Amino acid sequence: MFQIKGQTIVEIPEYTLECGETLYNFPVAYKTWGKLNSTQSNAFLICHALTGSSDVQDWWGPLLGINKTFDPSRYFIICINFLGSPYGSCSPVTIDKSTGKAYGPNFPLVTAKDDVRIQKIILDQLNVKQIACVIGGSMGGMIALEYSSIYNDSDYVKTVIALATSARASAWCISWNETQRQCIFNDPAYDDGYYYENGNSPTSGLAAARMAALLTYRSRNSFETRFGRNKSNDLFTAQSYLRYQGNKFINRFDANCYIAITRKLDTHDITRDHDFDLEKYLQRLKKPHLIIGIESDGLFTISEQELLGKNIPNSILKKLTSPEGHDAFLLEFELINNYCLEFLKKELPEIYESDEVFEWTEPEEFESMCSEVDNITNW
Amino acid sequence: MFQIKGQTIVEIPEYTLECGETLYNFPVAYKTWGKLNSTQSNAFLICHALTGSSDVQDWWGPLLGINKTFDPSRYFIICINFLGSPYGSCSPVTIDKSTGKAYGPNFPLVTAKDDVRIQKIILDQLNVKQIACVIGGSMGGMIALEYSSIYNDSDYVKTVIALATSARASAWCISWNETQRQCIFNDPAYDDGYYYENGNSPTSGLAAARMAALLTYRSRNSFETRFGRNKSNDLFTAQSYLRYQGNKFINRFDANCYIAITRKLDTHDITRDHDFDLEKYLQRLKKPHLIIGIESDGLFTISEQELLGKNIPNSILKKLTSPEGHDAFLLEFELINNYCLEFLKKELPEIYESDEVFEWTEPEEFESMCSEVDNITNW
Incomplete structure (x- = not known):
């Protein structure tokens, strides 16, 4: 918690x-x-x-x-x-x-x-x-x-x-939620949800889910205005920003909870x-x-x-x-x-x-x- | 090939x-x-x-x-x-x-x-x-x-x-591509891309990437008209459709290729x-x-x-x-x-x-x- x-x-x-x-x-x-x-x-x-x-x-x-x-x-x-x-x-x-x-x-x-x-x-x-x-x-x-x-x-x-x-x-929300849950399921650390017991956590799957979610919360034009094709080091800043947001999220959320609440959303x-x-x-x-x-x-x-x-x-x-x-x-x-x-x-x-x-x-x-x-x- | x-x-x-x-x-x-x-x-x-x-x-x-x-x-x-x-x-x-x-x-x-x-x-x-x-x-x-x-x-x-x-x-395309590549990277079978050698393939990561991609190719209203909140067995049909499309894709594509071509797209x-x-x-x-x-x-x-x-x-x-x-x-x-x-x-x-x-x-x-x-x- x-x-x-x-x-x-x-x-x-x-x-x-x-x-x-x-x-x-x-x-x-x-x-x-x-x-x-x-x-x-x-x-x-x-x-x-x-x-x-x-x-x-x-x-x-x-x-x-x-x-x-x-x-x-x-x-x-x-x-x-x-x-x-x-x-x-x-x-x-x-x-x-x-x-x-x-x-x-x-x-x-x-x-x-x-x-x-x-x-x-x-x-x-x-x-x-x-x-x-x-x-x-x-x-x-x-x-x-x-x-x-x-x-x-x-x-x-x-x-x-x-x-x-x-x-x-909507079918649209349900579909995005399904895609995000699949990101978590694919993480080897997910272990069918029993990851607390082995001290593990499917953080990279949860981060990828968050990246997809974040994009659905934003818009093409806001991203274009903010990031465009700017680069820092070898990455586009839009890439770095997404990775940053994914990593930030795993420090404040849990993968099983994310699955539970997106399923709740689907049933609404x-x-x-x-x-x-x-x-x-x-x-x-x-x-x-x-x-x-x-x-x-x-x-x-x-x-x-x-x-x-x-x-x-x-x-x-x-x-x-x-x-x-x-x-x-x-x-x-x-x-x-x-x-x-x-x-x-x-x-x-x-x-x-x-x-x-x-x-x-x-x-x-x-x-x-x-x-x-x-x-x-x-x- | x-x-x-x-x-x-x-x-x-x-x-x-x-x-x-x-x-x-x-x-x-x-x-x-x-x-x-x-x-x-x-x-x-x-x-x-x-x-x-x-x-x-x-x-x-x-x-x-x-x-x-x-x-x-x-x-x-x-x-x-x-x-x-x-x-x-x-x-x-x-x-x-x-x-x-x-x-x-x-x-x-x-x-x-x-x-x-x-x-x-x-x-x-x-x-x-x-x-x-x-x-x-x-x-x-x-x-x-x-x-x-x-x-x-x-x-x-x-x-x-x-x-x-x-x-x-656009920053938008770059961001979606980044998210999809992360789906592949998270698959334990990806193995930094050297999966051919161990006879493995990051199919579930590639399927998740495809699910996200497919949603960006479609629209909220087309999904609503087609699927709405219909269910078959315990799944929404929108969910089943996405899983089906993800699985179909892994039979006709390769994960390293997907990474290569999305990176190409980013550079355009x-x-x-x-x-x-x-x-x-x-x-x-x-x-x-x-x-x-x-x-x-x-x-x-x-x-x-x-x-x-x-x-x-x-x-x-x-x-x-x-x-x-x-x-x-x-x-x-x-x-x-x-x-x-x-x-x-x-x-x-x-x-x-x-x-x-x-x-x-x-x-x-x-x-x-x-x-x-x-x-x-x-x-």
Whole structure:
């Protein structure tokens, strides 16, 4: 497990997953900012992306602060690490208490629907009665849309913001995930997933998987502008950059976890267990939705965002014209902040007109943690 | 080496590559259709794509025949296998006569400029005085543009057709190639390229590389239409399809060759050795060019085709609206045939008005060799 500063970890006694398996006494990790209001209805739930963590400051830092989207003086902000991720919640690197060994490749299939239901247990423990807004980008947006779907007929969730995502995993995402898993399987150190026991790790396979993933998060034009045909020593700088990013990733992630979470992504489909086609199902969603798409996104294309915006009745679609591709949801802070604030102030006037404004002091190291394009870790 | 039916293989005594190394007594393979005319000026040179061969019937079959683009009654059609490819010309799988062993990982870096100069030796032997048209798509288009560049001040090349390609390899192409090579390097059977000697082959690495490559040749929407979230047994059909394509590729290609030709692609830059920036250099090109771009192409984007069309003075840009992505240059036969014929009839009236029309009988197995979407081998 990789350490996240200031995280709370709770143990959940028992939960039966969609796949039929039951997890016992397993950890779930989360971080919070701000305070719950007197009506327990100001929760702002942030869902992290594929390889993200609960540490929102690290990847969406510029959106967090007084008068920003994630305003800790008005909202009780929470981000829960989803299962399968190595950042604190139960995953392949977690010790299975019944065996005394890490789950490894035996970690069961966890779906986005499971995450929503497990997170509800935590939110109940925290006395959250109502989620004012659930937000997420990419894989996080998939989970946000599951919240919308699961609580469609209840007032538990008030509003939904989904960025660069989809209501179900496309054949395109499934295919890229398959390719990346094959990169890991090919590494001789992978050993069918039982590599913890021999002290090994399929790092070169994981790095190659990351290189392919990173390219799907970017765009042809951003790479051309940034690298072109520049060389340093015998390598093109684009090559060196990819190798650097691959190596950086293996220091913060685990291969079995990567397999687990990409499989989770593949299963994502809000229409599963419902007798509607996707468009008809989207047309039944009742919450106000803000959909933010990126025009240069090659992974979750703008057409997928248009499908959401066109079909969800109470929705607004905003299109970012950033050249950065899919990763723009982690880069275009100002535009995203403006779109979110406009939406939130319209849909949640009770929050912005309330007298319950809590004190909030920005942590000292806060500003320096904001990501730059060069340091971005592509969560 | 993989066998190509009806191929001629000639031996070239000596050639010094751009990198400084000299190859001795090495093979070059080619196929021809039709006859050279009395003025030796009706050659139609076809440059194959990255993993292609001289067997044009196999991948551009529907363009070949009487009254089609590759009309063997009017043109002397020739396709020469480029170096580094395992289909007959000198490559890592070729025996180096000086050592008695396959070149393997010691095969030197061959560039597109080298290919043009080596092909000229063959064309001279065949008494070709003038190339009426040089055509290629993707990597083949890169070589076609090198012909345009190298013979800009001579009348050796009359016209150029380039599809879904670029005048120099983009950071995007370089990055995808790097990722694919890493897939091969990670395979334990790769053994630094010396796998022939132990009877091994990095097939799973090569298959993973192919899976990533294939996805860059296609598009999100074509995959969604074709596969969606369909399943067979426990796998998504998109997954099974990728695995099938990966396995199919390892039976027709070699990993060291794949490394050699992707490195060749990376080096492609028609401005190398010239003191001009790309736009200025393109503005100096003199031949008539037909540029065909594909709007859904994510690898050689339409903006790259627009750059060519905008800057090359005597050029026509046609845009295909196919949903198939980059591979449309191997699928949209009818549109491509029409665009090419229109261009050729305008630019080469002497060919179409000539009385020298040769007899041509279509080989019996010809029709059945035309590719279908399902059988396409993504050259």
